[in-house]
Each structure stands twice: as C-alpha cells, then as structure tokens.
Amino acid sequence: MSHERPVVLFICTHNAGRSQLGAHLLDHLAGGRYDATSAGVAPGEAINPEVAEALGELGIDTSAASPRPVTPGLLTNADVVVTMKPGLALPGDVPGELIEWEFPNPESWGIEGVRDLRDRIRAAIEDRFV
Template identity: 50%
Template sequence: MSDKPSVLFVCVHNAGRSQMAAGWLTHLAGGRIEVRSAGSAPAESVNPVAVEAMREVGIDITGATPKVLTAEAVQESDVVVTMGCGDACPFFPGRRYEDWKLDDPAGQGIEAVRPIRDEIRARVERLIAELPPA
C-alpha cells in the first residue's frame, strides 16, 4: 500500500456513478488520494451521458473503462464507497465502508444526470475533508 489514502468506488455496472465519483476525486484531490473504481457486473463502456455531464464541468472521463470488482481492490483500499451494489461487495475488517444512496444515471437524459453529478461532487468533497493527509 502507498502512503496515500486510497478510495474505491463501487456500483453495479461501473459505468456511471462510480466513474463520476472517481473523476471528481481525481480532479479535486490533486494526486493526494489513490482512486479506484469497479463494478459487480461491469458494463461494456462508460455511460456516454455521464461522460457528457462530467465534460460540462471540465472533467474528462472518456479514458475510463468499467472494471470487475475484485477482493484485492477492496483489500488495497482504505475507504470503499458502494453505490447500489449492496451485498456483492466483499467485506474486509479494518476498511471504512460508506453506502451512497444515489439515483442510477443509466437510461437517463443529461437533465437527470446533472443533479446526480452535483450530489456526487458534494459527497466527494466531504470525503476528502475527512481523509487524513498522506
């Protein structure tokens, strides 16, 4: 493990919420936090509406790809934030777990995804404030 705190964002498809959260954390933390994301049943690609919503705020997540959730990813993370994957996420003692109740952007238009994006930003900002510095 590195000296930096690490955060893993998990949702079912790793295509919307977790990708936006990873984008926000990468952008806002300025390299102080290791960022991961994964899904219990990853999609083929990131939700294009999530990509567009993030582009509107100057964050490019076009290079992101949905990844399979592994026990190793959980074990290597200090904080695991789940977004609707529930019991599919492995549990390891000593990790901090948070479950963020967020609407799923899948199948939604940009108008519906913007408030989800903004809610994720607010939660990511709170999370950064709570994490110890490296």
Template identity: 45%
Template structure:
C-alpha cells in the first residue's frame, strides 16, 4: 500500500448475507471515504438476511440496497486487508495481504436478539480496525 493510496478492506463470509455485510456497512459508516470497503461470499445467497437488515437499521445504517457478491481472486488481490468470517479455506491467500479471521457466530437462522449481539461485536471490531488503519493518517503532520 503506497502512502497516497487509501487502505482497502475485504470482508468475506460464506453467503455475504450477514456478517460480511455488517462489517462492510460499519466500516463504510465509521471510516467514510478514508478506507475502501468490499464484501463478498464464497457461496453468495440470493439476498441479504432481512433480520440483519433490520438489526443494522436499528443503529441507523441502511443496507437494504446491498446484494450478496461472489468472492473473486480479483477482489482479494485488490484488498490490503482480508477479514474472513467463517469462510474456511475458500478465500485465496496472496503474499503481502493482511489476513484476519474474525470468529463470529453466523446470523443465519438466528433471531433478532442474537443478531444484535453479533452486530455489536462486529461494530467493536470494526472500530478497532478503523483506529488501526487510520493511525498513520493522524500521525502525518
């Protein structure tokens, strides 16, 4: 990653219908245009989990227009940080990338109360990620 290029993060889960969508939405919400954000799934669903959409709306983030996207080699190659959330070995590994495996419960089939807990855990992790990835920006005079 060059000094002029903003960092790029890819969130990956199996269906790209829950965890990775929440991660990408929180990162976009919290970092604005300081970080490039992508999400994908190793076996994308037809739509984002409606209960996940509802849980995110509760915290003021609208993801109704989001659609699950397929994980591609290109999306991994274009990212500086790849955060996996239960996609197993489906994510290709390339040298020079930072890989983080966030072990989080799958919201599929869960009720709203359980999804809120997953959402809040993702938000806390994303807040830490934003602080880490933007630390260089704050140190530059």
C-alpha cells in the first residue's frame, strides 16, 4: 500500500472488545504514526461498556466507536491486518502483512478482567508498533 500513514486494521469476532482495544490503543500510543481502525467478522450491536470504561481510564474517548463488519475493501486497504484471535474467517485475502495475536474474548468480563486485557494488548502494541 502507499498510504501517508500505514493503515492498521484490527479484527476480532464482534468488533466490540479486542479489536476496539487494539485500534484505540494504537491510535493513543503511536502519536499519529498509523491510521488505526477495526472491524469484526460478526459485528455486535455496540462497544463493550467495560472496554469503553477501561479505555476511558486512559483518557481515550470511544463515544463515536461502533462495531462494523470487516469487508474485502478494508482488507485490501490495510497495510497491516492484526487478528486478535487466530483462524478468523476473513472475507478475502490479506495483501499486506498479517499478524495473528491470541487474546480471549472479554464479552462477559468485569472491569478488572478488561483492564488486564487492555494492559496486555497495550504491551503487544508497544512491542510491535511503538
């Protein structure tokens, strides 16, 4: 791809937890060096409230965030695709770099568990992108 800033697409199942954490944390930590976005293979209705709260604790506003489906166009436009769970069935090929991380689904977790997940995803982002 030939973007001014590399496009990093985070993908999980519902685009309500893990991929939202990834995209928001990369945007927060990387100082504008990347265009971070997210999507899901089976999008939920809304971002997980505990995920929004855990990100809010870092000063990250998720009020405009909403789950959306991953599409072939999003895959084609991404320089880097990060799946938050290995083996997700994507709707097309990944022409750029594919990174497969493995983080559990925080769907029914409380805030303490989501904070731990947020911090583990943050460490992975700092290690790979920052």
